Amino acid sequence: MLTIFSAIGGLILSPLVGGLLTGVDRRITARLQSRLGPPLFQPFYDIFKLLGKQPQVTNAWLVFSAYVTLISSALSLLLFFMGGDLLLLFFVLTVGAVFQVVGAVCVPSPYSNVGAQRELLLMLAYEPILILVFVGFAMCTGSFSIAAVFQLEQPLLLKMPLLFLALGYALTIKLRKSPFDIAASHHGHQELVRGVQTEYSGPYLALIEIAHWLDLVLILGLCAMFWHTSCVGMAILVGASLFTEILIDNITARLTWQWMVQKKSLLLGMGLALVNLLWLYVA
Numbered sequence: 001m002l003t004i005f006s007a008i009g010g011l012i013l014s015p016l017v018g019g020l021l022t023g024v025d026r027r028i029t030a031r032l033q034s035r036l037g038p039p040l041f042q043p044f045y046d047i048f049k050l051l052g053k054q055p056q057v058t059n060a061w062l063v064f065s066a067y068v069t070l071i072s073s074a075l076s077l078l079l080f081f082m083g084g085d086l087l088l089l090f091f092v093l094t095v096g097a098v099f100q101v102v103g104a105v106c107v108p109s110p111y112s113n114v115g116a117q118r119e120l121l122l123m124l125a126y127e128p129i130l131i132l133v134f135v136g137f138a139m140c141t142g143s144f145s146i147a148a149v150f151q152l153e154q155p156l157l158l159k160m161p162l163l164f165l166a167l168g169y170a171l172t173i174k175l176r177k178s179p180f181d182i183a184a185s186h187h188g189h190q191e192l193v194r195g196v197q198t199e200y201s202g203p204y205l206a207l208i209e210i211a212h213w214l215d216l217v218l219i220l221g222l223c224a225m226f227w228h229t230s231c232v233g234m235a236i237l238v239g240a241s242l243f244t245e246i247l248i249d250n251i252t253a254r255l256t257w258q259w260m261v262q263k264k265s266l267l268l269g270m271g272l273a274l275v276n277l278l279w280l281y282v283a
Helices: 002-032 042-051 060-081 086-105 109-141 161-174 202-227 231-251 257-282
Strands: none
Touching: 002 042, 002 060, 002 202, 002 231, 042 202, 060 086, 060 202, 086 109, 086 202, 109 161, 109 257, 161 202, 161 231, 161 257, 202 231
């Protein structure tokens, strides 16, 4: 029961952490672009403003998809805090991504439909890499349980350095950072039309944004697992991962979907993962 209560407490605090990290992202991005940038709490101001707007939707599926996306992100994060199964976490997280696509294709907007198609390509690019990373966890611990990782005496980064790089590569795609922001721009410096999120507005767009915050916390939590033996090590990995994602987002230009899926994802991301898995198997 203590684990359940702790997990629920962590889930309640996660939107606050995710919003603050998003604010940090905006501030660092602004500095890298020689701008002052918005206040640190601007993401919360935006969410409160969206929640206060009158709901306007073109299709009831948009409402359903927004709620399912948020619930999926919350449940996957709850599974992480409870030390649950990585495969179950993966499938729950995938449900949210799928319903974002469902919400985008149920409207006649061409921008939304193109964004939905590109979101499917993103899923095709990063999900195989995530599966291989979770297989690496299982090879080191003997199970797909997150709790089993924290029972190891040595950091996983020493055994899985290439898988850590592959995870960072996959998570750059998952967060829609440049050069992989082909389905929806994460910041306004790319385009005004937000692809898969074009038709979302008001409180339903707020739900999508909160779900993104929860995904950000989950992603950084997965990165922290690679140095689970030390709180300092976990903090360093999280900080380094977040800063690297922001830096890559600001120094790269958007890729075409053909280059991303065929050359970048399949060759680089899966190549790193497969080499590390072969190393674990031989060792």
